[in-house]
Amino acid sequence: MSRICSSALPDLIKLGYNQQGVKDLESLLIPKLPTAHARLAxxxxxxxxxxxxxxxLSGVVSPEEVWTYLSSLCGEANNDESNKSSLDDFLDKLLVLRSQSEVGEWNCRLITSDGNPENRNYKSLAIYLHGTWSLVSRYFKNELPYSQKMIRQQIEKAGGKTYSKQKFHCDRDSSITYQRWKVNIKADMNGEIVMPKAPEMVARSCVEIPIEFLGERLSCFEGSFEQNLGNGDNG
Structure with a gap:
């Protein structure tokens, strides 16, 4: 068989590069690679x-056999030791950065159905993906076997929004200051509680992950940021 295939090699070279043919096959492979790196397809x-x-050209291998082999390669590529999806892994990395005050209300916040966070009737987690992706890439540069495109695909598959707009705290510094004030309430000279001024809210393009997808992570996204500020330096 190898001799027959080798004899077909000159004819194969004559084919040149069929960009559209490769693109068409890529579009068929992408659905088979939901957790693999986007470049793999x-x-x-x-x-x-x-x-x-x-x-x-060889006439000894059927297209069905080639497709079966490609499908098996896709299956192997999708297998992860932890069986954790790329989106799950991305969320866990955001929580790590949240614990370090790199992620917070300025780039990642819970959205409620009525717009009032005090009611805690959450519907989604809004993520300013452009900003958070840069952070995740920098902190975990050797641990990202997936792309931003793949994260968007998995958000869509989970029923989320890949292109949305929500309001976030205007910047990191004012958000951290506000959260610290909320944790460490102070009184003025007359004993009156000083209420901190909330940061300005700005609209940003973002993705939204359904609240159901967070599972046990919900409590972490809801409370870990304030807890970390409370345990930190109050200076």
Missing amino acids: SSLALVGYYAFRLAE
Whole structure:
């Protein structure tokens, strides 16, 4: 078989690079790679396209056999040791950064159905993906086997919004100051409680993850930030 395939190699070279053919195959492979890195579909499509052409020229391997092999490669690529999806992993990394005050109300906040956070009737977690992705990439640069595109795909699959707009605290410093004041309430000279002024809210493009997807993480996104500020330096 290898001799027959080798004899077909000159004809394969004559085919050149069929960009559209590779793109078409990539679009078929992407749904089979929900948890793999987005670039893998492109790389596998390039190899797969010529595997199909080589099988066709050799006449000894059927297209079905090539497709079965490609599907098995996709299955292996999706297998993760922890069986954790890319979106789950991304959320866990956000919680790590939240514990370090790198993620908070200025780039990641819970959204309520009526707009009043005091009621805690949460409907989604809004994430300013452009900003948080830069942070995650910087802090976990050797631990990201997925892309921002893949995260958006999984958010959509989970029933979330990949392109939305929500209001966030205007910046990190004013948000942290406000949260610290809330944790450490102070009184003025007359004993009156000094109410901190809430930061200005600004609209940002974001993604929204359904609240049901968070599971046990909900309490972490709801409370860990204030707890960490309370345990930190009050200076």
